[in-house]
Amino acid sequence: DAGVIQSPRHEVTEMGQEVTLRCKPISGHNSLFWYRQTMMRGLELLIYFNNNVPIDDSGMPEDRFSAKMPNASFSTLKIQPSEPRDSAVYFCASSLDDRGKNEQYFGPGTRLTVT
Amino acid sequence: AQSVTQLDSQVPVFEEAPVELRCNYSSSVSVYLFWYVQYPNQGLQLLLKYLSGSTLVKGINGFEAEFNKSQTSFHLRKPSVHISDTAEYFCAVSYTGRRALTFGSGTRLQVQP
DSSP states (O other): OOEEEEEEEEEETTTTTTTEEEEOOOOOOOOEEEEETTTTTTTEEEEEETTEEEOOTTTOOSTEEEEEETTTEEEEEEEEEEEEGGGGEEEEEEEEEEETOOOOOOOEOOOOOOO | OOOOOOOOOOEEEEEOOEEEEOOOOOOOOOOEEEEEEEESSOOOOEEEEEEESOSEOOOOOEEEEEEETTTTTTEEEEESOGGGGEEEEEEEETTOOOSSSSEOOOOOEEEEE
16 A cells, blocks of 8 residues: 555745645545644644545634545645645644544655745 | 643753653543654654553554543653654643644654764
8 A cells, every 4th residue: 555645745835925835644534633833832733524525623823724635535625815824834634534543644754835 | 722842942952862752732632642753854754643442552663652531641752862853742631522633833852863
């Protein structure tokens, strides 16, 4: 299995631009999670989906952030407009849902730099 | 609020020495507990997990952890570390019925020759 795939691995953009991060979960997994990692705040859950439905988006910082999961094999996290404080590593993870018992498999992350 | 505390942000240790990375969580309900490792510029990888049963859990790379319900702790140990164990280690908690994980702030293990 290829594991969780994220693209791009690195993204550098200017403030005000739209950024789209992509994730392909492991085939057969039905839960998908988006996390953000920064030095100041550590690992934060942004949003998670179960069976393609957003379950908890309370971690999404503000309306500039949106996430979609149109099918079981693809999800996007969009930031519009981007700001320098959005600079971070964004991780996607997937798991086979068993009410939190199963491990989450993480992708390699997307390092976002907003100048 | 549910939280996970990793008391040490950095732990320097010499090669072949034992190490313990501490983790405490706040909870009044049942939990599932995990330790993840993150090598530089990589995603997180599961080391071990506790769901139920024996409180001593063994994981990959010679690591083990002990669940202590009364102290709400889940400390990670290894009897003899290697240079290759240098990485960041995260403790995480899944509260029963909630799929998402709450992560601690991480502990950077630095193994010196």
